[in-house]
Structures are given as structure tokens and as C-alpha cells.
Amino acid sequence: MNFNDKVPIYYQIKQYIYSEIISEKLTAGQKLPAIRQLAVTLTVNVNTIQRALSELISEGVLVTQRGKGNFVTTDIQLLVALKKRVVTAQFSELYDKLITLKISPPEMVQYLQDYIDQRKEA
CATH class of the missing domain: 1.10.287 (Helix Hairpins)
Structure with a gap:
């Protein structure tokens, strides 16, 4: 992923995940890769991924299942x-x-x- 220096990286990651959901590359109920895996894939710090995911969780776009990971909401x-x-x-x-x-x-x-x-x- 190519990042724009003028926009916070965590925000760009949120936008990327939005895009993946809207384009149905990530579907309702689908599990996201682990935070560490996302950090490696996107070549960013784990804390940056965590911040983006935390905001997505607080928006309700992602839901956390304890011990299982983060999933795209099933709320259509x-x-x-x-x-x-x-x-x-x-x-x-x-x-x-x-x-x-x-x-x-x-x-x-x-x-x-x-x-x-x-x-x-x-």
C-alpha cells in the first residue's frame, strides 16, 4: 500500500478497509487477518493498525469476538x-x-x- 504523507496512516488504513468492504473483497461476517499479519502486509507499525481497527470497531464496522479476532459486521x-x-x-x-x-x-x-x-x- 502506498501511503500519502499528508494524511495520517491509520486513517488511510481505515479508508482501505472501507474500500475492501464496499468492493466486497471483505464480506459481512468475514474474519480479518490478525493485527500482526495486517501490519506486515501493509508494512506499518502494529500500533497504527490497532488504532485504525479500534476506530472501525467503535464505528461498528468491525466486531471483535474474544479469542477469535475481528470480523466485518453482519449489520447490512x-x-x-x-x-x-x-x-x-x-x-x-x-x-x-x-x-x-x-x-x-x-x-x-x-x-x-x-x-x-x-x-x-x-
Whole structure:
């Protein structure tokens, strides 16, 4: 994983796990690798992984089963809300950038539709 120096690593790990869940690489009820394994895989400190996982647990995205590890929640409503929150954040960032380019919302919709059509053809 390539980390951005301007964003805390634990936050980037949270975003990575969100992405893995939304893209269904991690599914509801699936066990996450052990903390030490995640640290080795992502080449970060164990404490950094622990901080990211602690926040995910407090959000309810992950649940801990004592002696067994951390699992993706089986609360489908929470996972749907997570997806909506992440997608909305992406759109918000894009919207703000496009507004600074003086692109109106109707133009944004047209550009997006054109882009989607172009990607379908490719």
C-alpha cells in the first residue's frame, strides 16, 4: 500500500478497509487477518493498525469476538450506510473541485454521463 504523507496512516488504513468492504473483497461476517499479519502486509507499525481497527470497531464496522479476532459486521444496514457515506465523500470532493473550475451542476451531470458512456464503450 502506498501511503500519502499528508494524511495520517491509520486513517488511510481505515479508508482501505472501507474500500475492501464496499468492493466486497471483505464480506459481512468475514474474519480479518490478525493485527500482526495486517501490519506486515501493509508494512506499518502494529500500533497504527490497532488504532485504525479500534476506530472501525467503535464505528461498528468491525466486531471483535474474544479469542477469535475481528470480523466485518453482519449489520447490512450499517454496511449500506457505510457505502453511502464513502460514496458521498467522494462526490463531495469531486463536486468542490468542479465548482472551483466554474462547472455548473447540470454540466457536471452531463460530463459524468459522457464519461460513463465512454467507459462502457472501452
